[in-house]
Amino acid sequence: xxxxxxxxxxxxxxxxSTHGVLQxxxxxxxxxxxxxxxxxxxxxxxxxxxxxxxxxxxxxxxTDRLDYVSSMNNNLGYCRAVEELAQIEVPERAEYIRVIVAxxxxxxxxxxxxxxxxxxxxxxxxxxxxFRDREKILDLFDxxxxxxxxxxxxxxxxxxxxxxxxxxAKCEEFLKIVxxxxxxxxxxxxxxxxLQHRLHGTSPMTKEQALSHNMTGPNIRAVGIPxxxxxxxxxxxxPKFEFDVPLGENGDNWDRYRVRYLEIxxxxxxxxxxxxxxxxxxxxxxxxxxxxxxxxxxxxxxxxTRGELGFYIVSDGSTKPYRVHIRRPSFINLQGLDxxxxxxxxxxxxxxxxxxxxxxxxxxx
Amino acid sequence: MFGEGLLTGxxxxxxxxxxxxxxxxxxxxxxxxxxxxxxxxLVLDHKKxxxxxxxxxxxxxxAIKLKIVPDAKKKRHMQSYIxxxxxxxxxxxxxxxxxxxALSWDKNYAISTWHREEMEDELVTAEGLAYFxxxxxxxxxxxxxxxxxxxxxxxxxxxxA
Numbered sequence: 001x002x003x004x005x006x007x008x009x010x011x012x013x014x015x016x017s018t019h020g021v022l023q024x025x026x027x028x029x030x031x032x033x034x035x036x037x038x039x040x041x042x043x044x045x046x047x048x049x050x051x052x053x054x055x056x057x058x059x060x061x062x063t064d065r066l067d068y069v070s071s072m073n074n075n076l077g078y079c080r081a082v083e084e085l086a087q088i089e090v091p092e093r094a095e096y097i098r099v100i101v102a103x104x105x106x107x108x109x110x111x112x113x114x115x116x117x118x119x120x121x122x123x124x125x126x127x128x129x130x131f132r133d134r135e136k137i138l139d140l141f142d143x144x145x146x147x148x149x150x151x152x153x154x155x156x157x158x159x160x161x162x163x164x165x166x167x168x169a170k171c172e173e174f175l176k177i178v179x180x181x182x183x184x185x186x187x188x189x190x191x192x193x194x195l196q197h198r199l200h201g202t203s204p205m206t207k208e209q210a211l212s213h214n215m216t217g218p219n220i221r222a223v224g225i226p227x228x229x230x231x232x233x234x235x236x237x238x239p240k241f242e243f244d245v246p247l248g249e250n251g252d253n254w255d256r257y258r259v260r261y262l263e264i265x266x267x268x269x270x271x272x273x274x275x276x277x278x279x280x281x282x283x284x285x286x287x288x289x290x291x292x293x294x295x296x297x298x299x300x301x302x303x304x305t306r307g308e309l310g311f312y313i314v315s316d317g318s319t320k321p322y323r324v325h326i327r328r329p330s331f332i333n334l335q336g337l338d339x340x341x342x343x344x345x346x347x348x349x350x351x352x353x354x355x356x357x358x359x360x361x362x363x364x365x
Numbered sequence: 366m367f368g369e370g371l372l373t374g375x376x377x378x379x380x381x382x383x384x385x386x387x388x389x390x391x392x393x394x395x396x397x398x399x400x401x402x403x404x405x406x407l408v409l410d411h412k413k414x415x416x417x418x419x420x421x422x423x424x425x426x427x428a429i430k431l432k433i434v435p436d437a438k439k440k441r442h443m444q445s446y447i448x449x450x451x452x453x454x455x456x457x458x459x460x461x462x463x464x465x466x467a468l469s470w471d472k473n474y475a476i477s478t479w480h481r482e483e484m485e486d487e488l489v490t491a492e493g494l495a496y497f498x499x500x501x502x503x504x505x506x507x508x509x510x511x512x513x514x515x516x517x518x519x520x521x522x523x524x525x526a
Contacts, residue, residue: 058425061456125378132387146401146470152456160457161401188377191370 006034011349013042019116019353020360024337026349033349036341038334043364051324056082056291057156059321064150066328067362069112070305072105072141075154080235081300081311082156083285086293091282094158095237099274100171101144101153103267107178108137109305110260110267117257117354118189121198126189133181136174143167156291158284168275175275178268185261199254203340203352206251213336216329217307218259219356223251229303241273256355292319306330306357328365330358398472403457405473406486407448411493413467416441423462428452436504442497446488450476 012023021042027035047066051059059082063074076098083090090098111134118126138148143164145153153160189195210223220227228245230238246262248255295317301310307329316322333356340352389396398404421429432445460468478484489497 054425058423058458061425061454061458064454125374129377142399142402144401146399146403146457147455150455152454160461164400184377188374191373193367193370196370 004030009346013039019358022334022353022358022360022363024349024353026341026346028346031345033341033344033346036338036349038337040331040334040360040363043360045365047365048324048326052321055319056086056293056321059324060155061150061152063326064152065361066326066365067109067304067306067309067330067359068149069359070105070109071149071151072101072154073109073302073304073309075151076102077300077302077304077309078311079154079156080302081298081313082291082293084300085296085298085313085315086156086287086291088157088285088287090158090236090285092237092279093281094283094285096274096278097159097163097283098154099237099241100163100271100278101141101151101159103270103274104137104140104171105151106267106305107264108134110264111137113260113354113357114185114189114257116357117351118195120350120354121195123189123192123195126185129181129184129188133177136177140167140170140174143170155284157287158282162283168278171271171275175268175272178264182261182264190261196254198348198351199257199355200252201250202253202348203344203355204250204252205336205340209339210251210336213332213339215307215333215336217304217333218256218263219307219333219336221245222248222255222259224249229301229308233301235302237274238270240277241270243267243269253351253355256357260357290319292317301327304329306359306362307333326365328362330356330360330362331365334358334363398474402472402474403455403460403470405471405476406450407459407488408469408471409443409446409488409493410467410469411443411489411496413465414443414446415465415467416443417464419462419464420459420468423458425456425458426452426454428454429459434501436501437508438504440504442500443489444494444497448486448488449484450486451481451484 006027006029009026009028010023011026013021023039023042025037025039026033045065047062050062054062060075060078063078064071066074082088111130115127115130115134118124118130141151141153142148144167145151145160147153205223207223207225210220210225216227224247226245226247229235230243231245243266246259246266248259293315295315297312297314299310299312301308303309308327309329310327312323312325312327313321314323337352337356340356341349344352416431416433418431418433421431428449430447430449431443433441434444435441460470
């Protein structure tokens with residue numbers, strides 16, 4: 001009597017579709033997955049520990065290296081936490097500029113998501129289109145802060161420099177082409193039968209599962225829970241802007257793709273409102289050069305591109321933080337991989353990784 | 366209809382095939398870097414530098430090694446300024462810390478090297494070093510002249526008394 005037995009397949013850490021150095025141990029029965037265990041730590045650099053030996057201001061460039069696809073949002077999260085700890089009031093113009101760059105970065109990051117999802121599902125052409133449009137945002141950032149990747153633009157107390165005079169026109173130009181390139185993705189990806197077959201109904205998640213894994217960001221909005229910190233806990237000047245929170249229905253990969261796709265439009269809406277209402281004034285708060293926040297602790301959360309990005313900082317009254325803990329959304333969202341993969345085929349696990357959109361720099365920290 | 370989406374996608378590709386090119390031939394054509402571009406090597410203006418070492422203090426990763434020498438009049442001068450390119454985060458904190466605007470980026474993005482040793486970049490050029498020796502000599506001469514004048518004054522003063 002022939003018998004089948006389960007076997008273990010190690011996927012990664014050099015697999016091209018694992019978005020960096022993630023290893024996944026797949027327990028398989030034939031080709032269907034019984035269990036998927038993500039093994040992390042290949043990119044651990046000890047950023048939390050490094051932050052303890054740098055001053056508060058010197059710590060900002062390290063946060064660039066967490067989620068390196070959306071550095072602006074990391075800078076924002078860390079700076080907001082330090083400002084809350086040291087009770088620094090940020091000028092309004094700086095808050096508006098922060099919103100503009102953070103939302104531009106959200107668009108860039110979602111474009112990377114769309115591109116890498118297409119690439120992982122075999123549509124390399126789709127990736128090229130998404131990266132072409134992301135390049136335009138990087139050009140804007142290059143103009144603003146002189147870097148295309150690790151920006152270090154948002155600083156404790158404000159932003160490092162004012163927007164250059166030609167920025168508004170160029171940003172407006174970019175916002176104009178957003179519907180054009182989104183229509184192209186609609187034609188080239190959304191309508192594509194192969195992509196639909198790979199995403200519809202694969203790796204579904206219930207609301208209970210998503211909540212029990214403490215998922216945040218587009219992953220929880222895909223199951224239909226309207227949890228967006230910009231709305232729930234409106235920080236900065238976000239309450240002044242009107243935007244919707246796109247939601248999914250079934251919690252499958254298709255919904256995860258659609259939620260991010262629609263969020264690009266919402267971010268564009270926010271940027272337009274912020275550009276129109278950009279006030280004049282200072283871009284940096286006044287605070288002592290040697291920053292010594294009072295003794296205490298703070299947990300500050302912002303809506304990063306991948307979910308709730310939280311910084312927990314303990315101050316002992318000196319120039320350096322006593323302890324920094326970072327709640328990285330990618331790390332926590334990745335815990336849902338097992339539930340998403342069970343009962344699916346090996347090929348679907350690749351779609352599941354991409355749909356979670358983890359970034360290993362942030363997972364391993 | 367099955368295949369309609371594929372054909373629409375091919376249509377987009379077909380349109381772009383004849384459209385404007387998004388890319389350009391890199392080594393032949395080069396893009397200008399923006400005004401705020403941070404990258405490449407640091408450049409030190411030795412005439413502006415006052416050797417205050419604020420740049421090295423601002424660096425989060427200790428990527429700047431300085432050798433500061435006081436002259437005969439106890440004024441500090443930069444003899445050697447080593448930028449450890451391999452450790453640099455390109456965060457711009459050093460450039461922003463400089464009060465006299467002596468530091469800047471050379472905006473050369475092609476900085477890869479064959480050897481690890483080449484990643485230690487000396488910012489004090491031959492011209493800068495010559496300037497350093499010149500000011501050191503000058504200060505020494507001035508200090509000697511002052512000392513001599515003082516000694517003579519004391520001698521004369523002593524004679525008078």
